[in-house]
Amino acid sequence: MRKLLLSLPAGYVLPSVLSSCETQDDLFPNLSFGGKVIVVGAGAAGLHAAYILHKNGVDVQVLEATNRVGGRIKALDEFTGYPLELGADHVRGVNSVFYDAVRISNFEYYQDRGKTYYQLTGKIIEESEANSNTSFRAASKVIEKLPLYSGPDISLSDYLDKEPLSDESLTLLNSFIANEFGTDLDLLSVAGYNEALAKRTSGNEKIILRRRSFSEVLDIQYSPISSKIRQNTPIKSIDYSSGKVVLTDDANQTYEADKVIVTVPLPILKEGRISFSPALPEEKLLAMDGIGMDASVKIFMRFGQNFWGDETSTVYPGGIIPEYRAPGWGKRSEFDDDLIFFNNVLVGEANGSAGATLSELGNDAVAYALRDLDEMFNGQATKFLTQSYVMDWSKDTFTKGAYSYPKVGSEGAREILASAIDNKIYFAGEATHNEGHFGTVHGAMETGYRAAYEILKSIS
Numbered sequence: 001m002r003k004l005l006l007s008l009p010a011g012y013v014l015p016s017v018l019s020s021c022e023t024q025d026d027l028f029p030n031l032s033f034g035g036k037v038i039v040v041g042a043g044a045a046g047l048h049a050a051y052i053l054h055k056n057g058v059d060v061q062v063l064e065a066t067n068r069v070g071g072r073i074k075a076l077d078e079f080t081g082y083p084l085e086l087g088a089d090h091v092r093g094v095n096s097v098f099y100d101a102v103r104i105s106n107f108e109y110y111q112d113r114g115k116t117y118y119q120l121t122g123k124i125i126e127e128s129e130a131n132s133n134t135s136f137r138a139a140s141k142v143i144e145k146l147p148l149y150s151g152p153d154i155s156l157s158d159y160l161d162k163e164p165l166s167d168e169s170l171t172l173l174n175s176f177i178a179n180e181f182g183t184d185l186d187l188l189s190v191a192g193y194n195e196a197l198a199k200r201t202s203g204n205e206k207i208i209l210r211r212r213s214f215s216e217v218l219d220i221q222y223s224p225i226s227s228k229i230r231q232n233t234p235i236k237s238i239d240y241s242s243g244k245v246v247l248t249d250d251a252n253q254t255y256e257a258d259k260v261i262v263t264v265p266l267p268i269l270k271e272g273r274i275s276f277s278p279a280l281p282e283e284k285l286l287a288m289d290g291i292g293m294d295a296s297v298k299i300f301m302r303f304g305q306n307f308w309g310d311e312t313s314t315v316y317p318g319g320i321i322p323e324y325r326a327p328g329w330g331k332r333s334e335f336d337d338d339l340i341f342f343n344n345v346l347v348g349e350a351n352g353s354a355g356a357t358l359s360e361l362g363n364d365a366v367a368y369a370l371r372d373l374d375e376m377f378n379g380q381a382t383k384f385l386t387q388s389y390v391m392d393w394s395k396d397t398f399t400k401g402a403y404s405y406p407k408v409g410s411e412g413a414r415e416i417l418a419s420a421i422d423n424k425i426y427f428a429g430e431a432t433h434n435e436g437h438f439g440t441v442h443g444a445m446e447t448g449y450r451a452a453y454e455i456l457k458s459i460s
């Protein structure tokens with residue numbers, strides 16, 4: 001939706017220069033702390049927290065459940081000529097710490113300025129044509145008007161009930177807003193949506209790597225702490241009832257620390273997969289209930305022929321899958337002819353109930369996507385499909401969904417979720433971001449920074 005909702009400026013290929021954009025990482029130069037901090041989870045939040053603590057001379061260890069780092073940043077190699085992003089696939093805005101990390105990596109990147117197509121009145125039409133379509137115009141108007149709403153908090157679908165909207169407009173709004181926020185129109189809070197939009201400061205650019213993956217960016221950014229990360233260590237309990245905090249993994253090995261930062265995804269906390277002793281305060285449990293995180297499925301399809309158009313980067317269909325993107329758009333370089341075959345992949349992304357439906361289908365979800373695409377492109381999808389891959393984040397044992405979104409009446413929940421307990425247990429991770437950047441990589445990194453800062457302040 002990005003184009004509609006965020007009104008992106010004209011795209012451009014950004015210069016890939018090494019900048020001196022080191023943030024103020026050395027916050028407390030004279031710190032002397034003999035204790036230890038353990039960070040649970042090696043996603044963007046955990047890595048960034050550990051990095052900041054390490055930079056400030058703190059003894060830190062990261063305990064990660066899986067056999068890799070990155071969490072919801074994960075690459076699919078060897079599917080096509082460049083790595084595909086199974087999770088986060090673009091940097092949201094250049095005014096962000098993640099964009100800084102990309103620049104420091106010195107990898108080539110560019111901004112999405114491909115064409116967007118819409119399936120409206122049974123036809124595939126381009127943005128310029130869509131602007132004269134009644135349903136499209138009505139959806140655009142809603143997006144313009146929505147931030148002006150100041151009544152009691154309601155869901156997006158309750159808000160839209162008051163508008164005379166066609167099914168096509170509602171489908172567009174589901175793609176543009178609900179799917180973008182990882183959920184459905186009837187679950188997303190209007191107040192939460194408006195607050196996020198008002199608070200976001202990272203910018204509207206959509207930055208994509210040309211030939212490398214975001215995992216490689218993390219490898220570079222966090223190389224100073226690589227030896228501090230212990231993988232294959234799922235933590236099942238955290239006991240902070242006495243002086244030291246004792247963590248136990250699923251093989252019953254224990255780890256001791258003075259302070260702990262918990263960065264696991266929201267569903268892992270909600271499901272009680274880590275037991276806390278003493279139990280987490282009631283208000284924290286209630287806060288978790290106010291924040292949602294729904295299913296998410298990405299379907300990757302490689303084709304023998306590009307039938308969607310070499311200049312197309314996004315297609316909004318009328319079916320269950322809200323959005324298809326062409327990750328190969330922009331990969332081609334006029335200086336590098338061998339890149340010409342790269343634009344041969346389409347990715348369907350469905351969050352919320354559409355994601356749940358696809359999740360139930362498993363690998364049969366591909367057939368669903370092919371039906372969609374065949375209808376739009378005269379049967380060419382099935383004809384030209386050569387390979388497919390389904391990434392189901394809802395079934396990923398240590399993630400269990402897409403990213404967090406505000407439910408109706410959830411004001412203040414993220415602040416409570418983020419608050420530390422007894423100066424010992426700190427919380428980070430995208431769901432704890434209270435300034436609108438939840439559901440993003442840079443938001444996760446910012447929460448890692450915040451939690452590290454809280455600890456540094458408490459020991460300085």
Ligand SMILES: Cc1cc2nc3c(=O)[nH]c(=O)nc-3n(C[C@H](O)[C@H](O)[C@H](O)COP(=O)(O)OP(=O)(O)OC[C@H]3O[C@@H](n4cnc5c(N)ncnc54)[C@H](O)[C@@H]3O)c2cc1C
Pocket residue numbers: 040041042043044045046063064065066069070071072073086087088089090091092233234235236263264265268273274296298393398399401402403428429430431438439440441442444
């Ligand atoms: C499909 C999809 C598309 C997205 N697209 C974008 C995008 O384009 N741009 C963007 O900015 N953001 C995007 N996001 C969101 C972004 O990926 C996340 O907000 C961010 O990566 C979350 O980082 P995190 O550190 O909070 O959590 P995670 O990355 O989930 O890290 C948490 C870590 O904790 C570990 N863990 C869990 N349980 C335990 C345990 N018991 N013990 C030890 N470790 C544990 C996990 O294995 C994981 O490594 C997308 C996400 C998804 C799923």
